[in-house]
Amino acid sequence: MHSIPTSTSYELTQAGDRYFDGLVDKFSRSLYQAPRGELRLAMLDYLLPQMLHLTEQPVLDVGGGLGQLSGWFAERGHAVTMAEPSQDMLAHASAWHAERSAAGAWPVEQLRYLAAPLQLLPQQAPGPWPLITCHAVLEWLGEPEQAVQTLASLLAPGGQLSLMVFNRDALRFSNVVKGNLKKALSDQLEGKGKRQRLTPISPVTHDEMCQWAVNNGLVMEGVAGIRIFQDYLRHPSTEGSEQATLLALEKQYCRQDPHWRLGRYLLYTFTKPEADV
Numbered sequence: 410m411h412s413i414p415t416s417t418s419y420e421l422t423q424a425g426d427r428y429f430d431g432l433v434d435k436f437s438r439s440l441y442q443a444p445r446g447e448l449r450l451a452m453l454d455y456l457l458p459q460m461l462h463l464t465e466q467p468v469l470d471v472g473g474g475l476g477q478l479s480g481w482f483a484e485r486g487h488a489v490t491m492a493e494p495s496q497d498m499l500a501h502a503s504a505w506h507a508e509r510s511a512a513g514a515w516p517v518e519q520l521r522y523l524a525a526p527l528q529l530l531p532q533q534a535p536g537p538w539p540l541i542t543c544h545a546v547l548e549w550l551g552e553p554e555q556a557v558q559t560l561a562s563l564l565a566p567g568g569q570l571s572l573m574v575f576n577r578d579a580l581r582f583s584n585v586v587k588g589n590l591k592k593a594l595s596d597q598l599e600g601k602g603k604r605q606r607l608t609p610i611s612p613v614t615h616d617e618m619c620q621w622a623v624n625n626g627l628v629m630e631g632v633a634g635i636r637i638f639q640d641y642l643r644h645p646s647t648e649g650s651e652q653a654t655l656l657a658l659e660k661q662y663c664r665q666d667p668h669w670r671l672g673r674y675l676l677y678t679f680t681k682p683e684a685d686v
Contacts, residue, residue, distance in 0.1 A: 444652060445639055448659065449674070450477060452635045453544075453573075455660055457481070460631045460678045461569055466539040469563065471527055472546035476502025482542070483515040490534055494526040527556050530563060537565035545674065548575035548609030554621050561625035561681065570627065570679040573635070577612035579673050586641050615675060627679040633663045634672020641671075 457463075465486040470479045473491035475498060482489050483506070493499045503522055510517045525533045527546065541564055547553040553574075564570055577598060584593040592598070599610050615632070622629055638658055639645070662668040669675070 444645065445636060445673075448639055448652075448656060449635055451656055452633075452659060452663065453478070453676070454481070456633050456635075456663065456676060457571065460633065460676070461540070461571060463487075463540075469530070469534055469536065469538045469541045471530065471541060471543040471560065472549075473502060474498050474545070476505055478542055478544055479520060480506055480509060480514070483519045484509075486515075487519070487540075489520050490523060491520060492523040492525050492527070492530060492534060494524065496524060499524055527559060531559060534563070536563045537568065538563055539565050539568045540571070541568070542571040544571070544573035544676075545575065547572070547613055548611050550611055553611045553613060554617075554624075557618075557621040557627075558625050561627055564627075564681040566681055567683045568681050569630075570677075570681070572618075572677045572679060573674050574613040574618065574677075575609045576634075576670075576672055576675045577614045579640070579671050580608075580612050582671055583640055583673075613675075615670065618675070618677060622677075622679055626681065628682060630678040630680055631664075632669060632678075633676045634669030634674070635659075635663065635676055636673040637663055637668045637671055640673050 463485065468479075468482045468487045468489045470482070470489055470491045473479045473493045474495075476491065479489045479491040479502065491499075491502065493502065499522055503520075506520050507517070509515070510520075523530075523533055527543075527550070541560055543556075543560055547556055550556050557572075560570055560572070580598045581593050581596065584590075584598065598612060599608070619629065636659070639655060642655075663672065
């Protein structure tokens, strides 16, 4: 029996988290150079100005990945600190940001980087922060509930937390649509976090998010579903006109019940109440 070379083996960290060193190209191809990635970014572009009160305040982008969200905020005048534990991701993001900055998208000093996991941010980026973003991170952590507590501790009174999570209920529904009936019935939906598979290890439900927010004194200001229709299409659209129609559909129903509940991702805005005077 041959052992698997370490270069193609992806183990969880001691904390039970999944990092993405060695997977930059796969991430870029699977998540952003494909219609679903384009739709996700288009929906964030549409929703974030609606769901957040943006005043060019400093932003802590937790688990910034390939750097798209950090770049989005930098382009809109925010000073951004991007925290990311994967050296590969950080190198990709900083190189891409440098290109954009050189082209005049934002001043180079507007972005700084922290090679740090979420658990170390209370020491390395304590804030308190007026705006924290944490998109598609919780589902890759061994202890997502603990992560919400950490994020809440970093938030300034009156501050906003933009949180996007991989929706466990949508994952179940998607498995049924694909014919994975036994897997859906057993509800064993989590990925193992090994090799190059990108099924999250800790998909989250809306009820869990509501409870974790309450436990940490956060108030939910809004929720939307991202990719509420696309992942269930029998024949994914490839033509530009169909993509445009699909985007219009997603925009129209992303915050309407019941459709938002089956978004592949759920996007939340939470606030930390001001202290009583």
